[in-house]
Amino acid sequence: MGNTIKGQFPVSKFKNIETPFYYYDAELLRNTLTTIKEESGKYGYKVHYAIKANANHDVLALISSYGLGADCVSGNEVKAAIEAGFKPSDIVFAGVGKTDKEINFALDNDIFCFNVESVPELEVINDLATIKGKTAKVALRINPNIDAHTHQKITTGLNENKFGFSMNDIKFAADFIAKASNLELIGVHFHIGSQITDFSAYEDLCVRINELQDEFESQGITLKNINIGGGLGINYEHPNHFPMADFEGYFRLFSKNLKLREGQTLHCEPGRSVVAQCGSLITKVTYVKQGTNKKFVIVDAGMTDLIRPALYDAYHRIENITSDEQEETYDVVGPICESSDVFQKEVSLNETKRGDLLALRSAGAYGEIMASRYNLRDLPVGYLSDKI
Numbered sequence: 001m002g003n004t005i006k007g008q009f010p011v012s013k014f015k016n017i018e019t020p021f022y023y024y025d026a027e028l029l030r031n032t033l034t035t036i037k038e039e040s041g042k043y044g045y046k047v048h049y050a051i052k053a054n055a056n057h058d059v060l061a062l063i064s065s066y067g068l069g070a071d072c073v074s075g076n077e078v079k080a081a082i083e084a085g086f087k088p089s090d091i092v093f094a095g096v097g098k099t100d101k102e103i104n105f106a107l108d109n110d111i112f113c114f115n116v117e118s119v120p121e122l123e124v125i126n127d128l129a130t131i132k133g134k135t136a137k138v139a140l141r142i143n144p145n146i147d148a149h150t151h152q153k154i155t156t157g158l159n160e161n162k163f164g165f166s167m168n169d170i171k172f173a174a175d176f177i178a179k180a181s182n183l184e185l186i187g188v189h190f191h192i193g194s195q196i197t198d199f200s201a202y203e204d205l206c207v208r209i210n211e212l213q214d215e216f217e218s219q220g221i222t223l224k225n226i227n228i229g230g231g232l233g234i235n236y237e238h239p240n241h242f243p244m245a246d247f248e249g250y251f252r253l254f255s256k257n258l259k260l261r262e263g264q265t266l267h268c269e270p271g272r273s274v275v276a277q278c279g280s281l282i283t284k285v286t287y288v289k290q291g292t293n294k295k296f297v298i299v300d301a302g303m304t305d306l307i308r309p310a311l312y313d314a315y316h317r318i319e320n321i322t323s324d325e326q327e328e329t330y331d332v333v334g335p336i337c338e339s340s341d342v343f344q345k346e347v348s349l350n351e352t353k354r355g356d357l358l359a360l361r362s363a364g365a366y367g368e369i370m371a372s373r374y375n376l377r378d379l380p381v382g383y384l385s386d387k388i
């Protein structure tokens with residue numbers, strides 16, 4: 001694999017910034033958000049950005065300025081969303097283990113909807129809402145039993161799974177809500193996995209939702225909102241050729257396959273596809289080490305700064321952004337005392353020496369936000385390109 005086409009980076013500005021750091025291309029993020037608004041707007045769909053992909057304050061503020069809603073999976077995410085300018089009335093809150101504190105915080109802020117994952121959770125939300133004299137709007141997170149053909153650690157839509165209600169339990173949950181004093185059922189919610197590039201999984205989801213809608217209707221229940229979750233994949237191999245996910249095809253697929261009823265709104269919760277491609281982890285080469293049969297490039301970023309390769313065997317394209325020399329083959333590794341701290345083996349890089357800067361591409365999603373201080377390392381800082 002050649003590295004001839006590289007991303008565009010303001011390398012001279014990077015010289016004064018302590019490495020490793022996250023760099024977010026604001027122009028690409030803006031273009032992505034414009035495309036999302038245009039393509040979803042064609043059909044009147046409502047987009048809630050999944051905060052868990054990247055909660056960098058400047059990134060969040062930029063996203064909220066485009067009028068997107070937020071999808072949160074913790075009380076602190078709800079708080080961060082509100083602080084970054086997302087309207088509480090556009091916030092949805094999912095998660096299998098919402099604590100009383102988190103639920104109370106969301107109730108106090110009158111968020112749009114709780115995406116509920118179990119009957120015990122419904123009971124607690126009803127009790128807490130009753131104490132506050134409020135009605136909590138809830139949607140049932142349903143496990144549609146669809147194989148998203150993605151990595152096993154990020155598939156969520158199969159039947160036996162900690163997330164959501166199985167198809168068999170929906171009726172019981174809907175009856176519970178109907179009888180509960182302070183709950184209002186406003187919709188159904190699905191999230192079948194992440195990094196989904198095989199669109200047939202979404203077609204399967206549409207079929208399942210259509211069937212389910214018929215069933216709800218036969219029981220006299222009309223749902224105002226259908227939420228299809230997130231999961232749209234991006235191209236990790238070729239970020240320069242495919243800087244954006246296929247939003248046009250994604251929204252069109254739902255408009256063609258999903259039978260929305262009169263007055264119903266479709267919601268979605270993209271995370272990765274909003275922020276992944278605009279972000280790179282910039283790291284400096286500490287040493288180039290000649291092994292017995294290979295050369296190691298040892299960089300100052302590690303699995304603590306970008307855990308996806310170690311956790312999911314994920315591929316991130318690596319570019320040497322300060323060298324135009326002939327390409328050579330290296331293993332690119334971090335400094336952490338774990339043998340899984342390898343970013344990539346046998347990667348072609350322009351000849352690399354100590355002090356060069358490498359960019360680990362497509363790192364805007366599940367990068368900075370998953371960083372840890374293992375080995376007592378400093379957390380990497382994230383910079384929006386506008387601000388450096």
Ligand SMILES: *Cc1c(COP(=O)(O)O)cnc(C)c1O
Pocket residue numbers: 050052053071073094191193194195229230231232269270271272273365
């Ligand atoms: C993680 C998550 C998302 C976002 O998933 P992406 O694959 O990043 O688009 C959306 N909704 C829920 C409920 C999630 O847990």
